[in-house]
Amino acid sequence: MGATEEAGRDGLGELIGIEHLDADEGEARARVAVVDRILQPYGLVHGGVYPVVAETICSKATYEAVAGEGKVAVGQSNSATFLRPISSGHVNAAARARHRGRTSWVWQVEITDDDGRLCALGEVVVAVRDSR
Amino acid sequence: MGATEEAGRDGLGELIGIEHLDADEGEARARVAVVDRILQPYGLVHGGVYPVVAETICSKATYEAVAGEGKVAVGQSNSATFLRPISSGHVNAAARARHRGRTSWVWQVEITDDDGRLCALGEVVVAVRDSR
Amino acid sequence: MGATEEAGRDGLGELIGIEHLDADEGEARARVAVVDRILQPYGLVHGGVYPVVAETICSKATYEAVAGEGKVAVGQSNSATFLRPISSGHVNAAARARHRGRTSWVWQVEITDDDGRLCALGEVVVAVRDSR
Amino acid sequence: MGATEEAGRDGLGELIGIEHLDADEGEARARVAVVDRILQPYGLVHGGVYPVVAETICSKATYEAVAGEGKVAVGQSNSATFLRPISSGHVNAAARARHRGRTSWVWQVEITDDDGRLCALGEVVVAVRDSR
Numbered sequence: 001m002g003a004t005e006e007a008g009r010d011g012l013g014e015l016i017g018i019e020h021l022d023a024d025e026g027e028a029r030a031r032v033a034v035v036d037r038i039l040q041p042y043g044l045v046h047g048g049v050y051p052v053v054a055e056t057i058c059s060k061a062t063y064e065a066v067a068g069e070g071k072v073a074v075g076q077s078n079s080a081t082f083l084r085p086i087s088s089g090h091v092n093a094a095a096r097a098r099h100r101g102r103t104s105w106v107w108q109v110e111i112t113d114d115d116g117r118l119c120a121l122g123e124v125v126v127a128v129r130d131s132r
Numbered sequence: 133m134g135a136t137e138e139a140g141r142d143g144l145g146e147l148i149g150i151e152h153l154d155a156d157e158g159e160a161r162a163r164v165a166v167v168d169r170i171l172q173p174y175g176l177v178h179g180g181v182y183p184v185v186a187e188t189i190c191s192k193a194t195y196e197a198v199a200g201e202g203k204v205a206v207g208q209s210n211s212a213t214f215l216r217p218i219s220s221g222h223v224n225a226a227a228r229a230r231h232r233g234r235t236s237w238v239w240q241v242e243i244t245d246d247d248g249r250l251c252a253l254g255e256v257v258v259a260v261r262d263s264r
Numbered sequence: 265m266g267a268t269e270e271a272g273r274d275g276l277g278e279l280i281g282i283e284h285l286d287a288d289e290g291e292a293r294a295r296v297a298v299v300d301r302i303l304q305p306y307g308l309v310h311g312g313v314y315p316v317v318a319e320t321i322c323s324k325a326t327y328e329a330v331a332g333e334g335k336v337a338v339g340q341s342n343s344a345t346f347l348r349p350i351s352s353g354h355v356n357a358a359a360r361a362r363h364r365g366r367t368s369w370v371w372q373v374e375i376t377d378d379d380g381r382l383c384a385l386g387e388v389v390v391a392v393r394d395s396r
Numbered sequence: 397m398g399a400t401e402e403a404g405r406d407g408l409g410e411l412i413g414i415e416h417l418d419a420d421e422g423e424a425r426a427r428v429a430v431v432d433r434i435l436q437p438y439g440l441v442h443g444g445v446y447p448v449v450a451e452t453i454c455s456k457a458t459y460e461a462v463a464g465e466g467k468v469a470v471g472q473s474n475s476a477t478f479l480r481p482i483s484s485g486h487v488n489a490a491a492r493a494r495h496r497g498r499t500s501w502v503w504q505v506e507i508t509d510d511d512g513r514l515c516a517l518g519e520v521v522v523a524v525r526d527s528r
Contacts, residue, residue: 011170047187078182209521
C-alpha cells in the first residue's frame with residue numbers, strides 16, 4: 001500500500017518533502033529536510049516520518065523493478081525501531097533489498113542523520129502481485 | 133519520538149489531518165479522513181499513514197498518563213501489518229495499552245475502515261523516561 | 265517454515281513439550297509446562313520459547329485449514345514482544361487469525377501465565393501457497 | 397528473557413544444539429547442525445529455531461558486555477522474517493549490535509545456510525537493567 005508514483009503523484013511523500021536520490025538496482029535512497037511540520041512537540045522528528053519514508057522508497061523501487069513484468073507492488077508490513085532522535089538537518093534513508101522473491105521483496109532500511117549516525121532501523125515487506 | 137502535543141502542536145498529525153477522539157485510560161482513538169493528499173498513486177491510502185496515526189495517538193496517550201509523574205514518553209518501535217487497503221471514508225484507529233510498565237508501554241493498534249473491516253494491525257512501544 | 269504435523273511429527277514442538285489444546289476455526293491454543301530445560305540461566309522461561317510455540321500453533325492451524333484445497337502453509341514472519349517473565353506453571357498460548365487471505369494468514373498470539381497475566385504478545389504471518 | 401549462561405546452563409540452547417562461535421565486541425555468532433529434531437514435518441528447519449538462536453546469542457553477548465557494570469540483560473522483543481528454508485547442513489547465525497544504549501541494545505541477525513545464502517533476518521532488542 002505504499003507509493004509507487006505510477007502516475008507521478010505521491011501525496012504523502014510530497015507532504016513531508018521526500019527528495020528521491022539516485023539508486024541502484026535493489027537499492028533506494030531518499031532524504032527529508034527537517035522542517036517544523038515534521039517535528040513533534042519536543043522538537044524532534046516525528047517517529048512516523050521514518051516509516052513513511054521507508055514505505056515510500058521501498059514500494060516505489062519494488063514497483064519500478066516488477067512493473068515491466070505486469071506486476072504491482074503492495075506494502076505488506078513496515079516496522080521501525082528508533083535509536084536516536086533527529087532534530088535538524090536531514091532524515092537520510094538508505095534501503096537495501098535483502099530478498100527479491102517472486103511473491104515478496106524484503107527491504108532493510110537505515111536512517112541516519114547528517115553526521116552519519118544511525119538513528120533508526122526499518123524493515124519493509126512488499127508483496128508482488130499480478131496486476132488485474 | 134512520537135507526538136505528544138506537550139505544546140499543543142503536532143505538525144505531522146495536522147498535515148495528515150488526524151482527528152483525536154475520546155479515549156479512556158489505557159485507550160486512544162483517532163481518525164483521518166481519506167483525502168487525495170494521503171493516497172498513493174493507485175488511489176489507496178498510503179501505507180505510511182497507519183504508523184503515523186499509531187505513533188501519534190500512542191505517544192500522546194502515554195505522555196498524558198506519565199507527565200504528571202515528571203516523565204516523558206519516547207517512541208521506541210512501531211510496526212504495522214497491512215491487511216486490506218482503504219480508499220475512501222476514514223482511517224479509524226483504536227489503540228489499547230497492553231502493558232503499562234515503569235520503563236515502557238506496549239500498545240496494540242487496530243485500523244478499520246468505515247464498514248468496520250480490519251485493515252491493518254499495529255504495535256507501538258513507547259519508552260517512559262525521567263524528564264531532564 | 266513452521267510445524268504442520270503433516271506427518272504427525274514435530275520435533276521442536278516435542279522437544280519443548282508443546283501440548284496442543286482444543287481450538288475453533290481461526291483459533292489455536294497450546295501450553296508448555298515450565299521445566300528446567302526451557303529456562304534460561306536466571307530461572308525464567310527462555311524468550312525463544314514464545315516464538316516457537318506461536319510458530320508451531322499458527323502454522324499448524326493454517327495448514328489444517330488450507331490443506332483441503334491443496335495448499336501448504338509456510339511461515340513468513342514471527343515477532344514477539346516480551347512483557348513479563350514466566351518462571352513456573354505453564355506458558356499458555358492463544359492465537360487468533362485476524363486475517364485469512366488467499367495468499368497469507370495473519371495471527372495474533374497472546375501468552376499468559378497460569379494466573380492469566382499477559383506475558384508476551386506475538387504476531388505470526390503464514391504464507392499460503394500451492395503445493396507442488 | 398534470553399539465555400545468558402550466567403550459571404553456565406542454557407537448557408533451550410543445548411536442546412537445539414547451539415554451538416557458540418568466536419565473536420568480537422558487539423558481534424556474536426553461532427550455528428546449529430540440522431538434525432531431525434529441529435525440523436518441522438515438511439523436512440525444513442522449524443521457523444522457531446531462528447528466534448531461539450537469535451535470542452540466545454544476543455542476550456548472552458549483551459549480558460557479557462554489561463555484567464561488569466552490575467547490569468542484567470533482559471530480552472524485550474524478537475522478530476524474524478523468513479526468506480528461504482534450510483533443510484540440511486547448519487543454521488548459521490551472525491548478530492551485530494546496531495545500538496548499544498544505556499537502557500537497551502538493538503541487534504540485527506542474519507541467518508545463512510552453508511552456501512552463504514541469506515535465509516532469515518532477525519532483530520532482537522535487549523533491555524539493560526540494574527541487577528537487584
